[in-house]
Amino acid sequence: MRYVSIDDIEPGQLLGKTVYSANGTVLLSAGVQLTVYMINTLNRIGVTMLYIKDDNYADVEIPETLSAQTRKAIFRDMTDTFSAIRSGKDWSTKKISMSVDQLLKDVLDHKGILIHLNDIRTADNAQYIHATNVCLLSSTIGLNMGLNFNQLKELAIGGLLHDIGKTVPLPPGGSEGNLKYHHTWRGFEVLKQKRELSLLIAHTALQHHEKPDGTGIPRGLHNDDIHQYPKIVAVANRYDNLVGNGLAGLGKIMLPHEACEKMMAASEHDLDRDILIEFNRIISVYPNGTxxxxxxxxxxxxxxxxxxxxxxxxxxxxxxxxxxxxxxxxxxxxxxxxxxxxxxx
Structure with missing residues (x-):
């Protein structure tokens, strides 16, 4: 397979990897012959890159840390959770916990694989892919740092729900720019109410935009006052935003090697240097198919x-x-x- 810009896709080429919707259902299956209509539709919904079958690279494998079943379960449970929060209903932490258990099993079963965030993003599924990728990267960094299983699970749930505050409606007259209404605070308030979740998970949502030099938000904490979990999530969050979240209006999408260089330049100011070193040991800088x-x-x-x-x-x-x-x-x-x-x- 080759990883190709959608602008370079030609009708008649065969899709190499399945494209999923936000709830995990299949939009286009691997192996389908692409038509002009399909290419235009993918372009319209925000797809920028695709895997294409190529006889010269038929043996090239794209390592997958997470199974399709795990991703589908996470997408489904995140959809249910976010929908419930938006409508002011209660939501199940048990579903999230079970999805994270499966994710951690996949991570432990594929220990040693360099991670490539190769999901096909659309405007519809970007929010869920981002949450899943931050969870995956955070868990793998934590595993490399020697965290035990209970710590890994806290970290993974914190990573998966780090942006949960964005689903909480703002109060009348409130704005994201007002730090007391920032999504980090809104997420903290939602998560701390769930007594079955560790308070560290709530603090992960609260602190993941803090920076070691004290210039972060919402409280301007300095390095020693920021917990290890949000420091890890901050690194994972930054990377996924750089390589894939252009759909969220966060600027030009970078290639993996560009994102890694930009992040290392931010070490000790925006991001924790020691965690960045561990991150660079688990990421695929030049993914297969590139x-x-x-x-x-x-x-x-x-x-x-x-x-x-x-x-x-x-x-x-x-x-x-x-x-x-x-x-x-x-x-x-x-x-x-x-x-x-x-x-x-």
Whole structure:
């Protein structure tokens, strides 16, 4: 498979990965032959990138930390939870807890896989994908940092519900710009009322926009006053916003390597440096299927990863067509004088 901008998709190409709606139902199944109507519809609903089948890269696997079943359950339970909160109804923490248990099982079963946030986002499902990705990244960082299962579960629930305050209606005359009505406070108030949830989960929602240098919101806390959970969630939240949340009006979507560079530049000011180091150990900087240009000016597609060397993947270069095709693989972990010069998105 190759990861391709929707602007470069041509009718007749085969979809490589299934596109899901907000509630986890299938919009388009992997393997379907794309038509002009399908491409235009995907473009209209906010899809920017797609996986496409390609015979030259048929063996390229896209590692999945979370199963389709887990994602579907989380999307369903998040939809029910957010809908209940918006309408002022009670909501079940048991459903959220069960979904997080399944997510943590997937994380533990796939320990060691470099994470690539490759979900197909639409305007309809972006909110749920963001919550799931922040939960996944936070849990994996926490696992690398040696948190026990109970701590991981608190962290994971905090990550999944970090933006729950955005579903709470503002009071008459209130605005998000007024810090006492900010979504972090609204989320804290909702979560602290659930006695079956740890108060640390509520504080994760409250503190995930605080910064080590004291310039964060809503309370301007300094480094030592911010709990470890929201520090971790802040890193996960920032990354997912950079690589995928352009749909939320948060600016230009960045490629993974661009986002990682931007985040490291923010270390110790906006984000905790030690947590950023752990984050860089679990993220796929150049995900499988990504087209790249090497410093040798050759172009190819990333086909495999090296655990511990996320910036030095294996790149397959294909030249010619038909019987004249020539294929070679360049392992950047071995060819230390070569590097990725550009991503061809």
């Amino acid at each position: 087209a790249v240009r090497l410093s040798s000016k050759e172009t190819g597609v990333v086909v495999r990863q090296h655990r511990g060397l996320p910036g030095r993947p294996v790149v397959r270069i294909v030249r010619g067509t038909g019987e004249d095709i020539v294929v070679k693989e360049v392992d950047l972990g071995q060819h230390t004088t070569l590097f990725i010069e550009a991503v061809l998105a």
